[in-house]
Amino acid sequence: MVNDYEQFIEKIKVKTGIDLSLYKEQQMKRRLTSLYEKHGFKSFLDFYRGIEKDNELLYAFLDRMTINVSEFYRNGKRWEVLEKKFIPELLKNKRNLKIWSAACSTGEEPYTIAMILSKFLPLSEIKILATDIDENVLQKAKIGAYHERSLNEVPIEMKRKYFQKDNDYYVISDEIKRTVTFKKHNLLSDPFEINFDLIVCRNVLIYFTEEAKNSLYNKFSNALRQGGIFFVGSTEQIFNPGKYNLEPIDTFFYQRI
Ligand SMILES: C[S@@+](CC[C@H](N)C(=O)[O-])C[C@H]1O[C@@H](n2cnc3c(N)ncnc32)[C@H](O)[C@@H]1O
Numbered sequence: 001m002v003n004d005y006e007q008f009i010e011k012i013k014v015k016t017g018i019d020l021s022l023y024k025e026q027q028m029k030r031r032l033t034s035l036y037e038k039h040g041f042k043s044f045l046d047f048y049r050g051i052e053k054d055n056e057l058l059y060a061f062l063d064r065m066t067i068n069v070s071e072f073y074r075n076g077k078r079w080e081v082l083e084k085k086f087i088p089e090l091l092k093n094k095r096n097l098k099i100w101s102a103a104c105s106t107g108e109e110p111y112t113i114a115m116i117l118s119k120f121l122p123l124s125e126i127k128i129l130a131t132d133i134d135e136n137v138l139q140k141a142k143i144g145a146y147h148e149r150s151l152n153e154v155p156i157e158m159k160r161k162y163f164q165k166d167n168d169y170y171v172i173s174d175e176i177k178r179t180v181t182f183k184k185h186n187l188l189s190d191p192f193e194i195n196f197d198l199i200v201c202r203n204v205l206i207y208f209t210e211e212a213k214n215s216l217y218n219k220f221s222n223a224l225r226q227g228g229i230f231f232v233g234s235t236e237q238i239f240n241p242g243k244y245n246l247e248p249i250d251t252f253f254y255q256r257i
Contacts, residue, residue, distance in 0.1 A: 008044035107141030131185035202233035
């Protein structure tokens, strides 16, 4: 018999194209149950009926199923490795790097890449693709206003140069914004571009099932040019990277063979 959650998964897939079955079940169920209980629903199906009638609920659902926490220079030491070791290496061959921040949330990650690259290149030569499944976060990313807490790891000179304080918010400068193109993209169902020199995909694969991860590693690997670099999150080492034609080159960095 198809259970309550499985029916919900089916209906959400038809309505939104989002396939919840590719996300770890216990974790997702817990997040969504607390949301629907808060709104007074008794079951997933009951919740779905509510979603059908009320767009606000649909948005609350989308908000809750994606976990959007991010910050600039998240796990600072790793970004230092990118800056000191891999960016110079990539720039040895060419200046116009093709870069993708996949699951970029509210923009802290692609903007961090832009600030790091600004040490090597004029901003006008920097182009970064940044994608996420969640339109709300992309909207916030384009506005580029942040609470101080997400700037904790930003080097002081970058903070001075590229942020302007507006009441409680720090607003990122237009010249940094212009380096990033934000697009809606579902990692689990949309096609990937190819020939990337650098792909940064951090703190999202942990939410996916092993099967989904497996297929994503293949897709990321194929999206990199030979010698291209894949930078993952700090709990997301790839078990058996050779299987995907990837070689570990530093902690949380892999190179396409
Ligand atoms: C925890 S944030 C990570 C943000 C940033 N990469 C970082 O490490 O700070 C996870 C992001 O993954 C996005 N996400 C979840 N499922 C996705 C999918 N199937 N395709 C693309 N993005 C997805 C969420 O919307 C969320 O913004």
